Amino acid sequence: MLVIFIRALILYALVAIVMRVMGKQQIGELQPYELVVAVMIADLGAVPMQNTGIPLLAGIIPILTLLISQLALSYISMKSLKGREIICGTPTVLVEKGKLLEESMRKERYNITDLLEALRNQGYYNIADIEYAILETDGALSVIPKVEKRPVTPEDLNLKPEYEGLPLPVILDGEVNYKSLAKLGKDHPWLLSQLKSYNINNISDVLLASLDENGNLFVQAKEDTK
């Protein structure tokens, strides 16, 4: 029983590390070759986990092999354009200048229902509003609406909004993130003085505080200290 327990722990740690090394792509949108790796790793980890008759190495080696191949393929697809085309494929234009391209849709075996569904998912309910729709290599659909149907931007209205920058969390769960604080050019005493205006005397009472580049502070205290 404990043997299986420890084996499961080891394989879990290994698969978690491997997935982490493979990069963030593995968790979100997968390229075809990455999907294959994710599915195979799941199976390779599961079998030796429960079957003590199989040496643990028989599960570990193939998982590491897949990791190596995946890293090699992503290296090739990063370095060579041709390699990327072969490994990941190329995006396909499904709608061009408001017209459905039947031939491309047939080639990708993408039917009209799929297209309408993907468009609706992105908030376009009328196919007449679409100028371009492109099927990306990871299977996601990118949509460019017709000019008169796209959302208004401040530029269209001749507005010049103030620069916002990136708001950074400076206190998370009662702990100061000195890195973000220094990045925004503030220090600990400044933070304490700001917290006083929110009636908070102790940093550990803060659930979240975030600061943007204009110096606006957002503070929320922990519930039990109120």
Place this chain on the structure above:
Amino acid sequence: MKDSVIILIVLLVFIIGLDVYSYYYLKNTAADISRSIEELPETINREDWDKAYSSLARTTKKWSSVKGVWAVLINHDEIDNIDMILARLKSFVKYKDVNESVAEYREFKEVVEHVPESQRFSLVNIF
């Protein structure tokens, strides 16, 4: 948060407890079975076939009484294997084949004693 820590500890204690219990159960019952058949080669060598057969019947009875619990704890292939060896051993004793009986006896003892060893919490078994 507190709940999940409690669940975690309870599960850990359960798994460790079950492991220790099952290992000692398998070890004791395997030793029992192995002891009950120990005099078999001697009786076979003396060609005292009736006594050999009755001692084998005793072992079969003992094995049948623990088989159900073993099936919960170990791989069923091992149980089938022990069943098969026991059936062969009985047949060799019945037809009074000295060499085959003694060889089959050695195999039976080896396989039964190996079972708790294969369930032991050790580096060899983990890797």
